[in-house]
Amino acid sequence: MKKIPIIIDCDPGVDDTAALLLASQIPELDIRAITTVAGNVGVDKTTANAKRVRKIIGADFPIYQGAEKPMFRDLVTAAEFHGADGFGGVELPIPDDKLPEEKAWDAMYRIAKECEGELVIIAVAPMTNIGLALAKYKDFPNLVKKFVIMGGAAVGGNATPAAEFNIYVDPEAADMLFCCGVPVHMCGLDVTMKCYITPEELETINGFGSVQAKLFHDVLQKCMEKYMQSGNKGIALHDPAAVLYTVCPEMFQGEKAGVRVETKGIRTLGKTVTDLYSDKQFDEQNTFIVTDVDREAFIQKVYELMKKYEIA
Secondary structure, three states, X not given: OOOEEEEEEEOOOHHHHHHHHHHOOOOOEEEEEEEEOOOOOOHHHHHHHHHHHHHHHOOOOOEEEOOOOOOXXXXXXXXXXXXXXXXXXXXXXXXXXXXXXXXXXXHHHHHHHHHOOOEEEEEOOXXXXXXXXXXXXXXXXXXXXEEEEEOOOOOOOOOOOOOOHHHXXXXXXXXXXXXXXXXXXEEOHHHXXXXXXXXXXXXXXXXXXOHHHHHHHHHHHHHHHHHHHOXXXXXXXXXXXXXXXHHOHHHEEEEEEOEEEOOOOOOOOOOEEEOOOOOOOOOOOOEEEEEEEOHHHHHHHHHHHHOOOOOO
16 A cells, blocks of 8 residues: 655644544554644644654654744634643643754655655644745745645634634735645635534543543543533534545545635634635635535544554
8 A cells, every 4th residue: 555645734732632643543644744833822832742642642753843933923822722731631741752853844845855746744733834834945835745734614714703723823824825836625614513523422432442542532522512512513523634534535525716815804814715605716726625524434434543542
C-alpha cells in the first residue's frame, strides 16, 4: 500500500486530540510531522498537549512548534470551550522530551521538498504556520499536493455569525492559503456539524478499554455537555472530519467552488466568501467544499480505528 505523507497542523484542543488519536491508527497515512500553532489556546499549551497525545499514542512522529500569534493580529483563543489548558480538563503529565528547534513553517517546507510533490497538509487550526511558509518560501505551493482544512463555512459561523473560528483567528493567513494555487479541500461547519458523536456513542468508545479510548472519551466529555446544553444531538468531531475525509472521501459529498476570505469587514471578518450558492461566480473554482457526510459510516470508521488500540 502506498501511504499518503502528511503533516497535521493543529492547536490541541479537544477535537485535535481526537483527530490525532484517529490519524495514528490509519494505515494509509504516513505522519511525517505534527506542527503546532496558537489557536484554541496559546502555542506553548497546544505544543504541550501534542506531546501528551504523542506519549499516549506511543508514537514517534516529530513535533515542531509554530506561530505564537496570527500574522497581523492579536491572538483570539477558545479557552472557554477547550479549557484553560486546551485539554478539556484532563490531567496528564507533560512529557519533558526536548523538541526540535526548527520552526513549524520551516519544517513544512523541508518536508514538502523531501516528499517531492506528494505531501498533503491537514490543517485543523488557524493557518498561520502555512501563511508564514507561503510568505517565506515562494516555491512552497509547487511542493504541496493539496491542503485538507478544517475551517470556514459556506453558511454561518461559530466565532461570529459570519465566521468559523480557525479562519477568524488569522483571516489573512487563510486567504493566502486559498489564493496560493494549491488545491484546497474545505471541511467546514457545513459538514463538521453533521459529524457529531452522541453521548451513547462516546461511551461505547470508552468501553473499548484502552488508555487511548479513555482519553478520546475524557477529553471530549466536558465539551459534550456544552453541545447538549445548546440543543445538539452530540459533540461535533470537527478536526477528525478532515482526517477521515483525507482517506475516506467516498463517505462525503461536496462541490467545487470559489472561496476567498474577508479580511477587512467589521461584522464579516473571517467569513469564507464562496460562490457555492450564488448566481455570480468567482473567476476560479479554487476549493472543493465538503458539505455532507454519511454519518453512520463516519461513526463506524471512528469505532474501527479506536478499537485498534490494545488494552494494556
